[in-house]
Amino acid sequence: MVEVIFIWIAAGLTLAIFSFLYKDNPFYKVAEHIYVGSAAAFWFLYLWFFDVEPKILGPFKEVFHKYGFSGMWAHFGAEQWILFIPIFLSICMLLRFIPPTAWLSRWAIAFTVGMAAGLGVTGALQGYIIPQTQATLLPLWTGNPLTSFNNLIIVIATLATLFYFFFSKEHKGVLGVFSRIGITFIMIAFGASFGYTVMARVSLLIGRIHFLLFEWLSSFFH
Amino acid sequence: MKKEVPLIITFISGFLLIVALFIPHEPFGSLQERFNDWYIIVSGFTLILGVDSLLLYHWRKIKTKDKDAPYSIILIITFITVLLWGIYSGVKHGNPFAPASTFLRYFYTYMFVPLQATMFALLAFFIASAAYRAFRARGLNATLLLVSAGLVMLGRVPKGEIVVPFFIAITLILIAIIFVLEAVARVSLYERLLYFALALISLIAIIPLSILLREYLPALADWIMNVPQLGAKRGLFIGIWLGAIAMAIRIILGIERTYLK
Numbered sequence: 001m002v003e004v005i006f007i008w009i010a011a012g013l014t015l016a017i018f019s020f021l022y023k024d025n026p027f028y029k030v031a032e033h034i035y036v037g038s039a040a041a042f043w044f045l046y047l048w049f050f051d052v053e054p055k056i057l058g059p060f061k062e063v064f065h066k067y068g069f070s071g072m073w074a075h076f077g078a079e080q081w082i083l084f085i086p087i088f089l090s091i092c093m094l095l096r097f098i099p100p101t102a103w104l105s106r107w108a109i110a111f112t113v114g115m116a117a118g119l120g121v122t123g124a125l126q127g128y129i130i131p132q133t134q135a136t137l138l139p140l141w142t143g144n145p146l147t148s149f150n151n152l153i154i155v156i157a158t159l160a161t162l163f164y165f166f167f168s169k170e171h172k173g174v175l176g177v178f179s180r181i182g183i184t185f186i187m188i189a190f191g192a193s194f195g196y197t198v199m200a201r202v203s204l205l206i207g208r209i210h211f212l213l214f215e216w217l218s219s220f221f222h
Numbered sequence: 223m224k225k226e227v228p229l230i231i232t233f234i235s236g237f238l239l240i241v242a243l244f245i246p247h248e249p250f251g252s253l254q255e256r257f258n259d260w261y262i263i264v265s266g267f268t269l270i271l272g273v274d275s276l277l278l279y280h281w282r283k284i285k286t287k288d289k290d291a292p293y294s295i296i297l298i299i300t301f302i303t304v305l306l307w308g309i310y311s312g313v314k315h316g317n318p319f320a321p322a323s324t325f326l327r328y329f330y331t332y333m334f335v336p337l338q339a340t341m342f343a344l345l346a347f348f349i350a351s352a353a354y355r356a357f358r359a360r361g362l363n364a365t366l367l368l369v370s371a372g373l374v375m376l377g378r379v380p381k382g383e384i385v386v387p388f389f390i391a392i393t394l395i396l397i398a399i400i401f402v403l404e405a406v407a408r409v410s411l412y413e414r415l416l417y418f419a420l421a422l423i424s425l426i427a428i429i430p431l432s433i434l435l436r437e438y439l440p441a442l443a444d445w446i447m448n449v450p451q452l453g454a455k456r457g458l459f460i461g462i463w464l465g466a467i468a469m470a471i472r473i474i475l476g477i478e479r480t481y482l483k
Binding site: 002006007009010013014017018020021029030031032033034035036037038039040041042043044045046047048049050051052055056082085086087089090093094096097103106107108109110111112113114115116117118119120121122124125126128129132133135136150153154155156157158159160161162164165182183184185186187188189190191192193194195196197198199201202204205207208211 | 224227228229231232233234235236237238239240242243254256257258259260261262263264265266267268269270271272273274276277290293294296297298299300301302303304305308309312317318319325328329330331332333334336337338339340341342343344345346347349350353362363364366367368369370371372373374375378379443445446447448449450451452453454455456457458459460461463464466467469470471473474481482
């Protein structure tokens with residue numbers, strides 16, 4: 001019975017959002033605000049149960065249960081003491097709420113920005129530039145004409161796209177020809193990515209229509 | 223003090239991560255993992271700032287009796303209800319995201335997923351309407367965009383091959399029209415003849431291409447995704463990441479300071 005009630009709620013919310021296709025209306029606005037409110041609470045809970053609880057409270061829990069609040073401090077190891085750095089920075093982030101100490105939140109922001117920059121360098125090198133360059137250095141003759149042709153296209157498309165964004169020299173002569181080839185491949189890639197995105201959205205739409213037809217409507221007959 | 227300390231923190235955190243990449247020994251070896259955890263913890267707290275800002279915005283609307291105040295009340299009530307539901311499930315099952323919890327079973331399955339999926343499904347209609355306005359075969363590049371998008375979409379749809387003959391016919395007629403317009407605009411007789419010939423070839427190609435694509439459309443869509451699309455995307459992403467590295471180095475060295483404003 002509870003399941004059927006929730007199927008009706010889900011169907012109501014689905015139809016309320018689809019009603020926007022007609023025009024902006026109160027049903028859509030109600031569903032939209034429910035979505036924003038529930039998403040905020042959902043991610044708040046996710047932060048607590050997957051970040052704060054296991055990463056901050058977890059390492060202290062065992063010591064606390066064993067020695068109590070007053071005794072735990074003497075039994076903290078390096079693992080616990082070092083956690084006071086992110087705890088301090090997290091508190092700094094929340095100090096934004098108190099105007100006289102709001103400037104301290106810059107420390108936390110500086111840490112996240114520095115981390116993002118450091119991870120940007122290492123992540124870009126390890127995750128993208130080196131593996132993608134390695135994957136592009138393909139044999140131009142493999143014995144199979146079709147594979148060789150595909151490899152050639154991949155190499156030309158990668159180089160030509162890079163050349164299209166090379167602005168240190170005017171796009172004339174050989175560079176001009178190469179950059180024109182580059183924009184041709186970019187257009188094909190954008191078109192293909194667009195088509196792929198549309199299909200992903202359409203599959204979600206099919207999923208919702210399937211839910212309305214086969215879960216919601218079938219609940220009438222149960 | 224107010225500017226120097228953040229700059230030092232940024233430098234140390236960013237620089238240590240880069241050093242850790244090149245020195246895979248203690249204490250640097252485990253540094254990346256530890257810093258990653260800290261990053262998740264500290265950046266997670268920005269969510270609290272976001273939630274505070276959202277709730278304050280709607281609270282102000284309620285206080286000023288804005289015309290949208292009833293919706294703001296709904297938002298705040300939903301936030302509190304979902305939060306309490308999650309806490310209750312968390313206390314009962316240890317984690318609200320546990321398979322047995324009512325939070326995951328009812329709220330996530332029958333409220334959060336439908337709302338999120340329908341919001342994104344709604345985009346299918348808006349993307350289609352945007353494509354109708356933007357995808358005009360104005361030139362060669364725009365035509366390539368249109369054709370590759372069309373082929374990928376049709377290639378991924380079950381029974382898409384049935385529509386292919388019509389799609390090919392329309393596309394090639396459009397291309398032929400472009401060639402005819404180009405021919406009319408040219409002064410030299412040689413160029414005019416060349417463009418008219420290309421227009422004629424486009425029209426003649428309708429039937430053989432329709433037959434071929436009807437057979438090989440899914441394979442062609444896969445080829446577009448795996449070869450030209452992959453190559454161009456690689457070029458784009460290598461460029462983007464090179465730019466990201468340059469920007470990251472500027473931030474670490476304190477040349478870029480806009481985040482402190």
